[in-house]
Amino acid sequence: MALTPIDQVVRTLCRATGEPSYKNYDTILTHVRGAIIDIGLYAMPNIKTVYIKVNQLRNIVWPPDCVRPIQIDLERNGKSCPLSICDDVNPISDCGCSCESDIQDSLNDFFCGKSNYNKGYDSVNVCVHDKETRTTHLKYKPQNGDKFKFIYNSDGISDGVKFIPIEAEQAIEEYVFWKYYRRTNVGLSDRGREQYKEEHRRLSRFYSERSPEDWVNALLKD
Helix, strand or coil: CCEEEHHHHHHHHHHHCCCCCCCCHHHHHHHHHHHHHHHHHHCCCCEEEEEECCCCCCEEECCCCEEEEEEEEEEECCEEEECCEECCCCCCCCCCCCCHHHHHHHHHHHHCCCCCHHHCHHHCCCEEEECCCCEEEECCCCCCCCEEEEEEEECCCCCCCCEEEHHHHHHHHHHHHHHHCCCCCHHHHHHHHHHHHHHHHHHHHHHCCCCHHHHHHHHHHC
16 A cells, blocks of 8 residues: 655645645644544544453443444454444443343353354344443453453544555545635635545545455454
8 A cells, every 4th residue: 555644745735725834734734634534434444453451340441543333352262252232322221132141141152162152143232332431331241361352443543643545645635625725715615525525435436345344354364
């Protein structure tokens, strides 16, 4: 993948907006970061994976750069299985999830080789995402030694992004023109917005050959 330094993109856009002395550098950089977040969420996969601890309340606290959890894998005794998610947003409510003993039995059967839990795990709701508190609550008590792999969409900037894929450069430029000229030149802003939409669609097609599941599977193999 060919990359372009983000500093180079910002300086180019400063000159394009009539500031060869880069007085608007910070403003342009803010818009570039906004574009990276938007593109990362809706066009380009920006998937990260981390091992994460469960606190005493059985909660997994999402990483600061997490914008959408994708999957949580439980690893035990050298085996791994994805944990199913209940759509209910209140971890302590009765959302129709399986009771704790049923969850424990299902997981124990899988890790002991007595069942094929990960082929039909949607029938056993194990955890609940809570977007308000940015946590995931487990419906059962983890065993000592359990490891949790948290796979999620990152905002793409929290780690201090320094480069962007070259195929996204045009989309980022159009996004910046859209936002930068909103109050000073409506015509240029509207043109930037329409051009950004087209570039966004192009990027979506560019990356559409692989589904989110494909990206996760590829990530897990690395």
